[in-house]
Amino acid sequence: MTGLDTAVTAYWDSASASFDEEPDHGLLDPRTRDAWRERLRRWTPGGACDVLDAGCGTGSLALLLAEDGHRVTGVDLAPRMVARAKAKFVAAGLPGRFLVGDAARPPVGERRFDVVLVRHLVWTLPDPEAALRAWAGLLRSGGRLVLVEGRWGEAGREPEPYVPGGEALPWGGGVPADVLAGAVAPLAREVRVEPLDGDAALWGRPVDDERYALLAWAGA
Structure with missing residues (x-):
């Protein structure tokens, strides 16, 4: 590490x-x-x-x-996040598999998935394009990659790094939809972007930064 x-x-x-x-x-x-x-039902x-929920956090x-x-299989680098996700599933009486590991390289072996869901993760990664390739490779034929992402904060203002060394992250502070779509396009047969910043209910308040879902379909 x-x-x-x-x-x-x-x-x-x-956190x-x-x-x-x-x-x-x-x-x-x-x-x-x-x-x-x-939204999840739509996606x-x-x-x-x-x-596969890559970077599952507390499992909501x-x-x-x-x-x-x-x-559902969830993966997160933070053990305490995984512990909270497991506790939610136990309380709900629902089955789920949760693993502590690098969500950019999920430790799932040969398992393949119909959907790989990733929310607000790519901005934290030192090599997000390698992660995109890894996630696309975990999809079954016809499966879909669902990336919920955005560009956080005020337009034109670079956010402060959230950890020491974070200034080296290529997409620190988020990634515009057109940039992410360009990175995903070679990995998919179809890419679609769905704006989310206009739906205040998703965030519990109105937001004025860029937020979106990018859906990409693997080859049939």
Whole structure:
């Protein structure tokens, strides 16, 4: 593990205690929870499928997917995040598999998935394009990659690094939709971008920065 990996793990482990206080993290408001549930249903195929939640955090989105009958595997670098995700599933009486590991290189062996879901992760990665290739490689034929991303903060203003060494991250502070779409396009047969910044219910408040979902379909 590199020094940056150590710093990132420590940061998110520390953040786990208060992580769910953010409206779009904990989904404690029924309106926010319902808004994410509706989007996930739109982004996932009909019927039960195998979903990998890469960078699952405390498992809020994974739980919504499991409640709809999907078979969920979650991966996160921060052990305390994973522990909280597991506890949510135990409390709900739902099956789920959670692993501590690098979400950019999920430790899932030969398993393949119908959906790989990644929310607000690529900006934290030292090599996000390698992660995109890894996630695309985990899809079954016809599967889909769902990336919920954005460009955080004020337009034209670079955010401060969130960990020591974070200034070297290529997409630190987020990534515009056109840049991410250009990186994903060679890996997919179809790419579609869905703006999300206009849906205040998803975030628990109005937002004025760029937020979107990018959906990419693997070859049939």
